[in-house]
Amino acid sequence: MSEANASEADLIISAPWIVPVVPSNTVLMDHAVAIKNQRIVALAPRSEITQQFNASESITLETHALIPGLVNAHGHSPMALFRGIADDIPLKQWLEDRIWPLEGQYVSREFVRDGSLLAMAEMISGGTTCFADMYFYPDEVAKACLESKMRVQLASPVLDFPTAWAQDADEYISKATQLHDDYRSSELVYTAFGPHAPYTVSDEPLMKIAALANELDIPIHIHMHETAQEVTDALAADGRRPLQRMAELNLVGPRLVNVHATQLTAEEMAMLAEQGASVIHCPSSNLKLASGLCEVEKLRQTGVNVALGTDGAASNNDLDMFGELQLAAMVAKAVAEDPQALPAAAALEMATINAARAMGLDGDIGSLEAGKYADIAAVNLDSLSTIPVNNVISHLAYAVQAHHVSDLWCGGDELLRNGELVTLDLPYIKQRAGHWQQTFQES
Amino acid sequence: MSEANASEADLIISAPWIVPVVPSNTVLMDHAVAIKNQRIVALAPRSEITQQFNASESITLETHALIPGLVNAHGHSPMALFRGIADDIPLKQWLEDRIWPLEGQYVSREFVRDGSLLAMAEMISGGTTCFADMYFYPDEVAKACLESKMRVQLASPVLDFPTAWAQDADEYISKATQLHDDYRSSELVYTAFGPHAPYTVSDEPLMKIAALANELDIPIHIHMHETAQEVTDALAADGRRPLQRMAELNLVGPRLVNVHATQLTAEEMAMLAEQGASVIHCPSSNLKLASGLCEVEKLRQTGVNVALGTDGAASNNDLDMFGELQLAAMVAKAVAEDPQALPAAAALEMATINAARAMGLDGDIGSLEAGKYADIAAVNLDSLSTIPVNNVISHLAYAVQAHHVSDLWCGGDELLRNGELVTLDLPYIKQRAGHWQQTFQES
Numbered sequence: 001m002s003e004a005n006a007s008e009a010d011l012i013i014s015a016p017w018i019v020p021v022v023p024s025n026t027v028l029m030d031h032a033v034a035i036k037n038q039r040i041v042a043l044a045p046r047s048e049i050t051q052q053f054n055a056s057e058s059i060t061l062e063t064h065a066l067i068p069g070l071v072n073a074h075g076h077s078p079m080a081l082f083r084g085i086a087d088d089i090p091l092k093q094w095l096e097d098r099i100w101p102l103e104g105q106y107v108s109r110e111f112v113r114d115g116s117l118l119a120m121a122e123m124i125s126g127g128t129t130c131f132a133d134m135y136f137y138p139d140e141v142a143k144a145c146l147e148s149k150m151r152v153q154l155a156s157p158v159l160d161f162p163t164a165w166a167q168d169a170d171e172y173i174s175k176a177t178q179l180h181d182d183y184r185s186s187e188l189v190y191t192a193f194g195p196h197a198p199y200t201v202s203d204e205p206l207m208k209i210a211a212l213a214n215e216l217d218i219p220i221h222i223h224m225h226e227t228a229q230e231v232t233d234a235l236a237a238d239g240r241r242p243l244q245r246m247a248e249l250n251l252v253g254p255r256l257v258n259v260h261a262t263q264l265t266a267e268e269m270a271m272l273a274e275q276g277a278s279v280i281h282c283p284s285s286n287l288k289l290a291s292g293l294c295e296v297e298k299l300r301q302t303g304v305n306v307a308l309g310t311d312g313a314a315s316n317n318d319l320d321m322f323g324e325l326q327l328a329a330m331v332a333k334a335v336a337e338d339p340q341a342l343p344a345a346a347a348l349e350m351a352t353i354n355a356a357r358a359m360g361l362d363g364d365i366g367s368l369e370a371g372k373y374a375d376i377a378a379v380n381l382d383s384l385s386t387i388p389v390n391n392v393i394s395h396l397a398y399a400v401q402a403h404h405v406s407d408l409w410c411g412g413d414e415l416l417r418n419g420e421l422v423t424l425d426l427p428y429i430k431q432r433a434g435h436w437q438q439t440f441q442e443s
Numbered sequence: 444m445s446e447a448n449a450s451e452a453d454l455i456i457s458a459p460w461i462v463p464v465v466p467s468n469t470v471l472m473d474h475a476v477a478i479k480n481q482r483i484v485a486l487a488p489r490s491e492i493t494q495q496f497n498a499s500e501s502i503t504l505e506t507h508a509l510i511p512g513l514v515n516a517h518g519h520s521p522m523a524l525f526r527g528i529a530d531d532i533p534l535k536q537w538l539e540d541r542i543w544p545l546e547g548q549y550v551s552r553e554f555v556r557d558g559s560l561l562a563m564a565e566m567i568s569g570g571t572t573c574f575a576d577m578y579f580y581p582d583e584v585a586k587a588c589l590e591s592k593m594r595v596q597l598a599s600p601v602l603d604f605p606t607a608w609a610q611d612a613d614e615y616i617s618k619a620t621q622l623h624d625d626y627r628s629s630e631l632v633y634t635a636f637g638p639h640a641p642y643t644v645s646d647e648p649l650m651k652i653a654a655l656a657n658e659l660d661i662p663i664h665i666h667m668h669e670t671a672q673e674v675t676d677a678l679a680a681d682g683r684r685p686l687q688r689m690a691e692l693n694l695v696g697p698r699l700v701n702v703h704a705t706q707l708t709a710e711e712m713a714m715l716a717e718q719g720a721s722v723i724h725c726p727s728s729n730l731k732l733a734s735g736l737c738e739v740e741k742l743r744q745t746g747v748n749v750a751l752g753t754d755g756a757a758s759n760n761d762l763d764m765f766g767e768l769q770l771a772a773m774v775a776k777a778v779a780e781d782p783q784a785l786p787a788a789a790a791l792e793m794a795t796i797n798a799a800r801a802m803g804l805d806g807d808i809g810s811l812e813a814g815k816y817a818d819i820a821a822v823n824l825d826s827l828s829t830i831p832v833n834n835v836i837s838h839l840a841y842a843v844q845a846h847h848v849s850d851l852w853c854g855g856d857e858l859l860r861n862g863e864l865v866t867l868d869l870p871y872i873k874q875r876a877g878h879w880q881q882t883f884q885e886s
């Protein structure tokens with residue numbers, strides 16, 4: 001129903017249920033979103049939207065919930081090629097005996113491109129519109145993102161030791177700042193510093209990163225207190241817990257993104273809350289490597305921003321954010337010994353708005369609100385594990401499966417339509433995965 | 444290629460990978476199964492099978508792994524209708540304030556029929572061919588199973604208190620023996636006694652059940668040591684832990700199926716191992732209700748048969764055995780603080796042969812072996828979360844999703860073909876789920 005004084009919109013999507021995430025724990029019935037120039041311009045009852053806007057395209061979903069595109073706050077996308085290649089062994093052995101040698105042998109521009117495209121195809125199919133990524137050749141991941149039209153924050157890696165990507169900390173850092181310069185005006189590709197971990201990066205580069213991150217206004221994304229061993233080793237080496245060393249190096253602040261954080265004292269939690277730092281919880285990886293159990297509920301109660309990440313597919317072994325969300329919601333209860341810990345709505349926030357906040361992007365993504373990018377997932381609730389629809393938010397946390405995502409938009413661009421990839425070439429991605437499968441088998 | 448002296452078969456299925464589960468941790472490349480009169484008659488390299496058998500039908504799968512149909516060792520199928528209706532609250536409150544009143548209000552023959560059909564549709568879609576079920580009106584579930592052509596073991600409920608199904612323990616028990624008589628010659632419907640829990644069934648009916656179970660040669664399927672509170676309450680009531688009381692009542696033996704068992708001492712584990720009793724691990728339910736953590740690896744090391752169950756969808760909230768398998772494999776590592784605990788192949792055994800063993804059906808199902816029923820799932824590994832196929836068994840435990848199951852046979856009957864239900868009427872099932880959704884909303 002077009003009206004003379006109506007506004008123009010590019011797209012209107014209406015659905016029986018919309019879960020905007022902000023405000024929290026809210027299900028809007030029979031609402032619609034209007035989208036113009038990549039952004040949501042209005043979210044209101046269906047009838048109001050159709051009166052207020054003339055849209056070039058209108059989509060009416062009959063059995064779906066619209067939610068913000070999921071935000072995967074930590075991963076190593078190219079490692080999708082390594083899924084299943086090293087299971088059922090401890091982190092140290094997994095890294096030192098398997099993953100690092102494999103990376104030494106295979107990681108190249110070609111590997112990173114093929115792996116990140118595979119990862120993006122999987123993430124798009126499961127409702128993820130944005131991800132934080134820490135890997136070598138981040139410039140290749142950036143190019144792949146422009147192709148897929150997904151949003152990414154590239155945590156450009158920094159290590160003390162040489163890899164195919166850089167020779168020393170200075171070169172890693174200069175490549176990170178270069179990447180930032182190259183994409184500073186991009187609306188899809190964002191950057192961060194990605195010092196690998198306290199135990200692989202020494203004081204001098206960390207201080208440099210702290211200064212540069214302030215200057216460039218970007219996050220510092222780092223694996224932190226992943227295992228008890230890491231903390232014990234650090235104490236033995238210089239008498240300090242890693243986070244204390246970070247604090248003394250001036251890294252603890254709102255830019256600090258602590259990935260894993262399975263080992264935190266109450267004082268450390270309070271410090272992170274006070275400083276506005278974030279924790280990225282990666283339950284699959286922590287469980288699978290028996291790294292330790294992140295005390296998600298205690299962190300939440302202390303006021304720390306906790307977001308969710310899949311980690312790389314080599315330690316997960318998939319990139320299914322709905323699976324991760326469900327796992328987080330369940331495991332948090334066991335860890336807190338309280339079935340009321342991390343309720344469904346809070347788990348959904350960890351996979352959306354909290355993740356956006358950790359990346360410093362919560363002004364633009366993470367919820368369905370006017371003014372934000374139209375990063376939107378449509379989840380079909382007319383599925384065998386989600387009927388009857390007794391509770392939409394419960395289903396999103398405890399019953400939805402990745403393949404129930406039917407459609408996905410990032411900045412208003414359609415990435416998935418009726419379960420089919422729009423921007424990526426699936427046969428090509430499969431062919432490349434087959435190539436690497438063969439290569440690993442022959443070696 | 445038919446040969447003059449070849450044997451007849453009803454169906455031959457060949458695939459690039461077959462994981463028979465027995466022998467353990469084995470992947471057969473380019474093999475085929477031949478099926479005749481509901482059972483597997485041969486499993487051998489593809490070329491041998493095609494030489495040895497003339498089959499009425501031949502199916503060649505190009506990108507699939509064949510595995511035994513999954514066996515869900517514990518659930519309450521009709522509760523699929525209650526999914527999402529009561530979340531994020533403790534077990535006692537969940538049962539007493541929500542589930543029991545809801546059951547009092549709604550449970551009927553119609554509810555059980557509709558709910559169990561929905562549950563079966565979901566289980567079939569996710570690769571499950573057989574399930575153990577404890578619920579009221581098990582005779583309705585039996586009828587639904589004959590319709591779906593799934594295999595079931597009905598743990599006929601016994602309680603001290605009246606419900607719509609029976610008035611007192613004697614009536615529950617007599618209905619259980621009647622059900623056993625009605626289906627004693629069925630190849631799809633098996634029975635067990637299902638005393639709800641030590642705290643809801645008193646000594647006299649338990650002793651009766653022990654005697655009858657021996658006589659009829661069927662399992663005793665019971666919720667056992669689900670929470671610490673249950674054990675504490677029992678100790679306060681009569682000075683004994685529930686399992687000790689069971690032992691004194693003569694219930695602990697190879698027929699005893701202990702569901703949950705999150706609270707076991709080393710001595711209790713040793714007793715269960717020595718007596719050949721089973722434990723059914725339901726990780727989703729235990730985590731979600733914060734009931735406690737089952738020490739799966741310690742049980743395995745002690746020699747106890749541990750199988751896997753989804754529990755009912757009201758506490759899970761889905762019936763996805765692949766999700767359950769993945770969760771079990773991950774959580775066991777955290778609980779044991781050992782990433783080598785419950786490796787992929789062992790997790791797969793919990794969802795197949797160990798579950799069959801708990802049900803006393805391991806002579807007939809739970810692995811792909813000549814002589815057993817042709818209960819077979821085909822899993823498409825050409826999926827975005829399972830390429831590259833670096834390790835088939837790892838993928839089955841850590842990366843396969845329910846919807847990757849493309850085809851499913853139970854006793855050689857096709858239940859799922861290319862992802863579509865064959866035996867069940869999906870529109871009817873959805874319509875009935877919609878009816879109950881409406882009914883709950885209006886009340």
